Amino acid sequence: MNDIILVNISIITLLLPLFGFGLIIIFSKRFPKLYMAGIGLLIINFFLSVVLLYAKLSNYISQDINFQFTWIDFGNVPVFGNVHIDLGIKIDNITVIMLFVVNLISMLVHIYSLEYMKGDKRFNRYYAYLGIFTFSMIGIVIANNLLMIYIFWELVGLSSYLLIGFWYEKKSAADASKKAFITNRVGDLGMFIGILIVFTTYHTFTFDSIFEQISNGVLPFDSNAWLTATGILIFMGAVGKSAQFPLHVWLPDAMEGPTPVSALIHSATMVAAGVYLSLRIFAMLTADAMLVIAVVGGFTSFLAATIAITQNDIKRVLAYSTVSQLGYMVMAVGVGAFQYAFFHLITHAFFKSNLFLGSGSVIHAMHHEQDMREMGGLRKKMPITYAAFIVSSLAISGIPLTSGFLSKDGLLAGSLAFAHLTGHWLLPTFGFLVALMTAFYMFRLVIMTFHGEPRNKEKYDHAHESPFVMVLPLIVLTTLSLFFWYTPNPVAPEQGWFLSEWVHTPESVVPQETRFDFMKTETEGVTESAVAFSEEYEHAMHWAHIPTLVLSLLLGGLGILFAFLIYHWRKIDPDELAEKLKPAYLFSLNKWYVDEFYEATFISGTLKLSYLLSLFDKYVVDGIVNGTAYVTRVISTISGIFDKYIIDGFVNFTAFLSGLLGLGFRRLQSGRIQTYLVLVIFSLIILLLFFEPF
């Protein structure tokens, strides 16, 4: 198999969903069943991505495929020299895995929505939007340069906006879509600046040539600090897209969109784009940048987990848990656990979309009730959904035999090793606390939804297991949440093919003095890319392995136990507990007042500023305009008066004079021949008297 075939397949997978989008948008009026074409295209796309995955991992496992062409050639530009912009595709192992995940989940969501969105009046449009989302996500995944990533990044933002606001008749949905878009824009601004810095320094957007130039010692503005800043600025894009603190506020609100959309976009793929970007630029991150990233991620995961504990809306709990898990991944990137960050990205995509689709199934059964306090006892009515939920919850809580255990354990070990090597013990502390809280709130959700007595009898009676097309994705995703896809040994992820063969930590290219000690290469030029970083790091990881395993198991179990104690066996009354810890409870319930803070500062600040500007506009700008108009009016009034009385006066006077003369002369023209005759005679006499011709 030729590698150009892989490139072609990847381009086809990119363009098929776009084709579906165009098809549905243009022809859906004439063919109301056209959404089936969208589903069909996605199924083809999925098979193509499977082919790609298989071909890449069997034939080109240690070789990256690059395909590049010049898009725009500016020729010789003053100051910059030769500038040309290349677009291209890079297919490495994480690309094909990510493509597989995106296409799989997108396909499952397409199928799932067939039932969930049934009867919606914009059904075709919904599929069109899903298509353009898939297109843009694939674009991010296969891009080999920052420019293409940025283009598709914005497209993802757009499709997310369209899908969150899909039910735009609801004000909350319309607001949420705006919020998501604007919040993302803040992050994108930083990313844009970062990309511009990169371009002005390296005259290229392509990752490989950027990395090559960095390793050759070319730095932005010749300073390490600027390299750090560039990394952080580009990471800001990830902060927006992956909902990291302080831009995490949009994601929970994005739950206003249809639930399958939440599953596809706001848990599995789009929000993963931020982490994916951080992984792409991993090689150019300096120690300081990584530390910033790790702290942002760790704090985000802690913040979101504390909020998730008290939320009552089933989707909101999942939303905050998504933020929390994304924080984990970002933290893993920051602590240098590249493999585990990506691993967690994949496993999280599966079990979180499973949880969302499961919650969609519950919401569907409960006739669009999302409040967990109205649920309960659904276990008997919806056994398959329940099973899917249980497996996914175990996965997210990090219980062995699940995929989540493997990745989460790994990244916690990574953070612990990092702390051991550099002394930043706060990060693993956050990590382990989050593990405890995750297990607690997930099982709180499961118990409140599926166990106990039904709290709303009427809705409970109407509840039923979802139809086949909704259950099928749950089954597929549930099996994917188990360990055996990734490794043969359920407690040792590093022995599996996923980590040992498929995903490798890229070599850092930043100058030696800006790296963490453990990332420094001992001897110049001798590096084993299969081994992450240095031997020192390997030792630390090995040291961290057992304590992490024990601790995370203990904490996960403890969390589940607490959840059962409080919500199932009711040994502790949750209301009483909430009353006792009232300040903390309220703080968490109100999401740390972050929204209120933004409302009070940025939003009202912006509003006040725009009010001031509107005053300026109203009084100064409009004043100038109106003043000019007034002056013009006065001048024209004067010239009008001049016109009216002087010019018109002349004209009228002339006319009046002519009239008067005419009035006199017309008496002469009486038409009476005798009068004329008299005049002739008298004139003759006068002439004769005057001139005396004789």
Place this chain on the structure above:
Amino acid sequence: METIGLNHFLVVSAILFSLGIYSVVTRKNAIMVLMGIELILNSANINFVAFSKYGNYGLGGQVTALFVIILAAAEAAIALAIVLNLYKTFTHINIDEIDELNS
């Protein structure tokens, strides 16, 4: 008693001319106006003949007088035809009321 000379003729002619003018200017009836014109023409004839008799100009004046008489006859014929047409159109021949061109 003085013999009749040129001056006598001229005076008669002048009186006749004046009467003719008076008639043309004052009469409303078109026929009367025509008659006034005849008087003027005849006064001119008297002048022609008188100058022919007393002047040193040959017989040209008398011949011209004959031409004028013929001319006057023709003029009367045409003018009377016009007057008849006027009468047909307006049922009267008062020339001061015939001012169609005036307005």
